[in-house]
Amino acid sequence: MLLITTSATHLLLKIFCKLLVVNRLALQLNCPLPKLDFDVITLGHGSGGLLTHRLLNAGVFKILENPLLQEQHDGAMFNLSGQLAFSTDSYVISPIFFPGGNIGELAVHGSINDIAMCGAMPQYLSLAFIIEEGLTMEEFWEVLLGIKKASEAAGVPIVTGDTKVVERGKGDKIFINTSALGQVHPKAKISSSRIQVGDRILINAPIAQHGVAILSVRQGLEFETTVLSDTRPLHHVVKKLIEACGEEIHFLRDPTRGGVATVLNEVASQARVGVDLLQKTLPIDDPVEGACEMLGLDPLYVANEGVFIAIVSSAVSAKALTLLQSDFPAAAEIGKIVHDHPGQVILRSKIGGRRVVSMLPGEQLPRIC
Amino acid sequence: MKYLSEYRDQELVHELVNEIKHVVTQPWTIMEVCGGQTHSLVKNGILQMLPEQITMVHGPGCPVCVTPISIIDEAILLAQRPEVIVCSFGDMLRVPGSERSLLEAKALGADVRIVYSPLEAVRIAKENPSREVVFFAVGFETTAPANALSVIQANKLGVTNYSLLASHVLVPPAMEAILSDPETTVNAFLAAGHVCTIMGIDEYVPIAEKYKVPIVVTGFEPVDLLQGIYMAVRQLEAGIAKVENQYARVVMREGNLRAKDTIDQVFDVSDRDWRGIGTIPASGWEVSDRLSHYNARKKFKLQPMAGRENKSCIAGEIMKGKKKPMDCPLFGKACTPENPQGAPMVSSEGSCAAYYHFRNSPVVENFL
Numbered sequence: 232m233l234l235i236t237t238s239a240t241h242l243l244l245k246i247f248c249k250l251l252v253v254n255r256l257a258l259q260l261n262c263p264l265p266k267l268d269f270d271v272i273t274l275g276h277g278s279g280g281l282l283t284h285r286l287l288n289a290g291v292f293k294i295l296e297n298p299l300l301q302e303q304h305d306g307a308m309f310n311l312s313g314q315l316a317f318s319t320d321s322y323v324i325s326p327i328f329f330p331g332g333n334i335g336e337l338a339v340h341g342s343i344n345d346i347a348m349c350g351a352m353p354q355y356l357s358l359a360f361i362i363e364e365g366l367t368m369e370e371f372w373e374v375l376l377g378i379k380k381a382s383e384a385a386g387v388p389i390v391t392g393d394t395k396v397v398e399r400g401k402g403d404k405i406f407i408n409t410s411a412l413g414q415v416h417p418k419a420k421i422s423s424s425r426i427q428v429g430d431r432i433l434i435n436a437p438i439a440q441h442g443v444a445i446l447s448v449r450q451g452l453e454f455e456t457t458v459l460s461d462t463r464p465l466h467h468v469v470k471k472l473i474e475a476c477g478e479e480i481h482f483l484r485d486p487t488r489g490g491v492a493t494v495l496n497e498v499a500s501q502a503r504v505g506v507d508l509l510q511k512t513l514p515i516d517d518p519v520e521g522a523c524e525m526l527g528l529d530p531l532y533v534a535n536e537g538v539f540i541a542i543v544s545s546a547v548s549a550k551a552l553t554l555l556q557s558d559f560p561a562a563a564e565i566g567k568i569v570h571d572h573p574g575q576v577i578l579r580s581k582i583g584g585r586r587v588v589s590m591l592p593g594e595q596l597p598r599i600c
Numbered sequence: 601m602k603y604l605s606e607y608r609d610q611e612l613v614h615e616l617v618n619e620i621k622h623v624v625t626q627p628w629t630i631m632e633v634c635g636g637q638t639h640s641l642v643k644n645g646i647l648q649m650l651p652e653q654i655t656m657v658h659g660p661g662c663p664v665c666v667t668p669i670s671i672i673d674e675a676i677l678l679a680q681r682p683e684v685i686v687c688s689f690g691d692m693l694r695v696p697g698s699e700r701s702l703l704e705a706k707a708l709g710a711d712v713r714i715v716y717s718p719l720e721a722v723r724i725a726k727e728n729p730s731r732e733v734v735f736f737a738v739g740f741e742t743t744a745p746a747n748a749l750s751v752i753q754a755n756k757l758g759v760t761n762y763s764l765l766a767s768h769v770l771v772p773p774a775m776e777a778i779l780s781d782p783e784t785t786v787n788a789f790l791a792a793g794h795v796c797t798i799m800g801i802d803e804y805v806p807i808a809e810k811y812k813v814p815i816v817v818t819g820f821e822p823v824d825l826l827q828g829i830y831m832a833v834r835q836l837e838a839g840i841a842k843v844e845n846q847y848a849r850v851v852m853r854e855g856n857l858r859a860k861d862t863i864d865q866v867f868d869v870s871d872r873d874w875r876g877i878g879t880i881p882a883s884g885w886e887v888s889d890r891l892s893h894y895n896a897r898k899k900f901k902l903q904p905m906a907g908r909e910n911k912s913c914i915a916g917e918i919m920k921g922k923k924k925p926m927d928c929p930l931f932g933k934a935c936t937p938e939n940p941q942g943a944p945m946v947s948s949e950g951s952c953a954a955y956y957h958f959r960n961s962p963v964v965e966n967f968l
Contacts, residue, residue: 524604579645580643582609583649584644584649586643589957592694
């Protein structure tokens with residue numbers, strides 16, 4: 232038996248509200264913002280007292296429901312067996328609403344994907360809010376609906392959590408932490424130590440969409456684009472991949488912050504191998520490439536939220552790619568692991584030149600000209 | 601992408617590389633003036649496609665690299681004032697000043713904001729009437745029209761809490777400074793296509809004639825750069841030294857007259873310090889005295905500052921093409937991309953950073 236502790240303020244996160252639909256519009260119709268005598272979050276809502284109870288009773292608990300929450304205990308209790316994977320991540324994105332999603336969906340998908348990259352199937356999620364006072368109930372509600380939508384669609388329930396409120400100016404609207412717990416698939420054996428020379432590097436979907444979608448709505452930089460964040464859960468496709476190819480899947484990683492370039496540099500340095508990357512086969516959509524050109528950003532370093540890299544033995548690379556392409560048409564083989572230049576990623580450019588793709592020393596900053 | 605992919609065509613690139621190999625008979629050193637060209641050469645892996653007789657030298661056309669440390673110190677000093685918001689293009693933020701960078705000043709509480717356009721800074725000024733917004737106006741002739749326009753716009757809107765901290769520099773005087781150095785190794789220039797889009801090409805003719813050096817106005821895509829290199833090599837091999845325009849699809853002889861007029865309305869030519877090179881007479885632009893209330897130096901009564909460089913840094917000689925980054929005692933030790941001492945280590949196209957990333961790389965050992 233596992234016991235996941237939670238703080239007292241979230242004891243009430245256990246109320247049932249059955250929803251039959253999962254898309255956002257339908258959710259809003261079925262779960263409208265309840266009538267409350269407050270329209271913004273104040274410090275009192277994090278006090279653990281009456282205001283906290285009213286916020287949670289009238290809102291949060293009605294949205295997030297499952298049998299484990301109904302226990303109304305300090306923590307969620309459940310049985311899990313075999314090898315487990317456990318991961319945590321905090322989400323501080325600005326703005327909290329962006330084309331293709333919101334911070335709530337991102338927080339659910341992010342921890343689910345971290346578990347998936349261990350070759351594990353996520354089972355349970357925890358959820359903790361740090362809210363800046365002044366966040367409107369409408370905004371909070373929309374985030375909550377995003378969380379519900381993502382959790383239900385992924386089939387991973389939220390079983391414990393916490394809510395805190397900080398003074399205005401000490402946060403940025405809302406920060407969310409999620410942790411996920413899952414069982415490692417019996418056929419999975421994912422480790423950077425298993426990466427071998429000759430392995431192929433596969434990617435499931437076009438890169439840099441999330442980062443460009445966020446930039447397009449960041450204050451001071453608004454530009455018109457049709458690019459949506461690629462935030463989505465990846466555990467189902469990873470499960471298919473592992474069931475089909477088992478231990479021949481050597482390594483999995485989702486290139487979120489720092490993008491594909493950072494992940495491949497980590498691979499090169501952890502496994503002491505060289506990485507050859509083919510720009511020609513790297514999937515990137517035209518609007519994303521155009522936005523990166525305009526903003527002076529290298530898409531290789533731009534964040535993704537629904538992309539993963541699989542390093543697989545050459546024996547199964549064709550099979551694995553076909554499988555990926557059945558869910559993600561743009562999936563591609565983008566390079567291979569080589570003996571030369573250990574510790575370095577070398578990109579063969581579209582025109583046939585070669586260059587080193589290095590780690591970024593800090594944040595990627597737009598260039599003057 | 602239309603009008604870009606055509607200039608990234610692999611077959612055309614290989615044809616041009618072969619043409620260059622065919623025409624070259626002896627070693628030549630060619631300087632690409634602009635940081636954008638350096639960026640493209642590095643990003644596309646063009647440098648190691650060239651025949652070994654061709655050495656490309658990265659020129660001073662990287663605004664990040666040539667902005668003097670004293671002006672970065674001025675920007676930080678202003679940013680530390682509680683009433684001031686300093687707006688800047690992104691890549692200036694990591695450039696080290698005497699004590700710290702703007703990014704570090706921001707972490708310590710200074711209000712420093714990254715903008716993509718100076719007009720954005722004017723908007724911030726309008727929205728924050730109780731604050732003073734200073735735009736860090738850095739760059740060559742390319743960024744000057746938009747920066748000038750921001751002052752015209754602020755004036756028109758009656759926005760008085762806006763000013764420029766100008767560090768504008770001009771390409772032709774820098775080229776002359778490099779050519780008049782007796783130790784220069786530069787045989788030909790690829791002039792910056794976008795600078796010439798604004799200014800035209802006539803001002804390069806006397807330089808080509810006086811110093812007997814071919815100057816090819818060149819664009820930024822792989823095909824542009826290789827064609828520019830080919831045109832320069834062809835001139836060198838034939839003993840010709842004239843101004844040619846590779847970037848004719850964009851650059852007109854007279855330049856952009858409206859942009860030049862906008863610049864003239866706001867800026868006057870001034871002497872300017874270049875980081876690592878020193879003072880070059882009449883090599884920059886300062887906000888005109890007619891608009892002195894939009895000049896941050898006048899508005900905040902800034903006294904001239906003496907920036908403190910790391911004495912061992914040889915960035916100036918590297919930018920003039922006289923030394924290689926490996927000749928610097930700080931290279932890879934006290935000076936790395938995570939902790940840059942000199943500006944060429946800051947941006948990815950800076951020659952020190954490029955060398956740093958390419959070190960110990962067998963596949964690119966003939967890089968540069």
